[in-house]
Amino acid sequence: MNAAINVSHIEREPELLGQTVVVIGGSAGIGLETARRASAEGAKLILTGRSHEPLQHAASEVHALSTSAFDATDPSLLDQFFRGLPTPIDHIMVTAGRPHYGRLIDLDSAHARRALDEHVSLFIEVARNAANKIRAGGTLIFMGGTGGRRPGVGIGIASTVTVALPALTANLALELAPVRVNLVAAGFVDTPLSASLLGEELENRRSQLRAKLPIRRVVQPADVAALAVHIMTNTALTGATYDVDGGQQFIAA
Ligand SMILES: NC(=O)c1ccc[n+]([C@@H]2O[C@H](COP(=O)([O-])OP(=O)(O)OC[C@H]3O[C@@H](n4cnc5c(N)ncnc54)[C@H](OP(=O)(O)O)[C@@H]3O)[C@@H](O)[C@H]2O)c1
Numbered sequence: 001m002n003a004a005i006n007v008s009h010i011e012r013e014p015e016l017l018g019q020t021v022v023v024i025g026g027s028a029g030i031g032l033e034t035a036r037r038a039s040a041e042g043a044k045l046i047l048t049g050r051s052h053e054p055l056q057h058a059a060s061e062v063h064a065l066s067t068s069a070f071d072a073t074d075p076s077l078l079d080q081f082f083r084g085l086p087t088p089i090d091h092i093m094v095t096a097g098r099p100h101y102g103r104l105i106d107l108d109s110a111h112a113r114r115a116l117d118e119h120v121s122l123f124i125e126v127a128r129n130a131a132n133k134i135r136a137g138g139t140l141i142f143m144g145g146t147g148g149r150r151p152g153v154g155i156g157i158a159s160t161v162t163v164a165l166p167a168l169t170a171n172l173a174l175e176l177a178p179v180r181v182n183l184v185a186a187g188f189v190d191t192p193l194s195a196s197l198l199g200e201e202l203e204n205r206r207s208q209l210r211a212k213l214p215i216r217r218v219v220q221p222a223d224v225a226a227l228a229v230h231i232m233t234n235t236a237l238t239g240a241t242y243d244v245d246g247g248q249q250f251i252a253a
Pocket residue numbers: 024025026027028029030031048049050051052054070071072073095096097098099143144145146185186187188189190191192193194
């Protein structure tokens with residue numbers, strides 16, 4: 001017997017209607033795609049990035065309330081940005097940053113310290129600033145990865161940060177409650193960052209992933225954005241790490 005239900009049209013309210021979503025790193029890639037999806041669900045967006053022009057493009061696409069161009073890893077600029085935010089904010093997603101590669105023993109100590117510190121400190125600074133800005137039940141969402149769960153030569157920093165972020169997220173979830181704090185852990189996502197890291201190897205990498213990943217396709221920013229918006233709307237979720245890597249962590253790819 002065919003038990004499929006034929007639902008031709010499901011009507012529902014937009015899930016983020018009238019809510020304010022801040023995306024720190026919202027002018028490209030996963031952040032921009034999350035902004036698009038949140039906007040489609042009725043949210044008002046506040047976007048940041050370092051470069052002015054892509055930020056303006058992104059803002060006009062999602063009809064953002066406002067934008068702010070600054071380096072989020074600079075604590076004083078971050079503090080200034082948060083001081084200027086309207087309250088309450090419903091959700092904040094942090095997609096600023098990039099991975100650092102290289103053998104640990106080859107990195108000069110200043111670089112190693114900065115690389116180790118960058119994501120962890122950024123997330124702590126955002127949490128500190130966001131604590132009194134996000135409404136009860138709203139979310140703070142961080143971006144991490146699954147690639148560093150398997151040790152490898154040249155990914156020591158990413159690997160160490162990968163282990164630290166779930167603990168940081170769980171602890172902040174307790175400290176910031178009833179604001180919710182969650183971590184999204186991605187594998188390869190087809191974004192401008194991936195394109196810039198891989199250069200001419202990008203198409204080979206996509207083909208390899210299509211062949212090897214259990215899902216037999218490449219994870220797109222829209223896949224991550226769908227998860228992020230779900231975390232914003234599902235008020236049972238806090239302190240957790242959500243993998244969105246198409247099974248990449250279980251295979252040699
Ligand atoms: N793509 C992947 O495969 C993948 C996998 C796992 C985890 N991640 C992580 O997910 C996050 C987003 O990645 P993505 O691929 O979407 O990157 P992306 O395409 O490079 O987009 C990053 C966004 O953040 C902004 N940004 C970067 N550094 C910033 C800074 N210091 N201050 C303020 N804004 C900053 C960028 O704009 P500006 O450059 O103008 O500042 C851009 O809007 C990153 O933390 C990345 O490490 C990515």
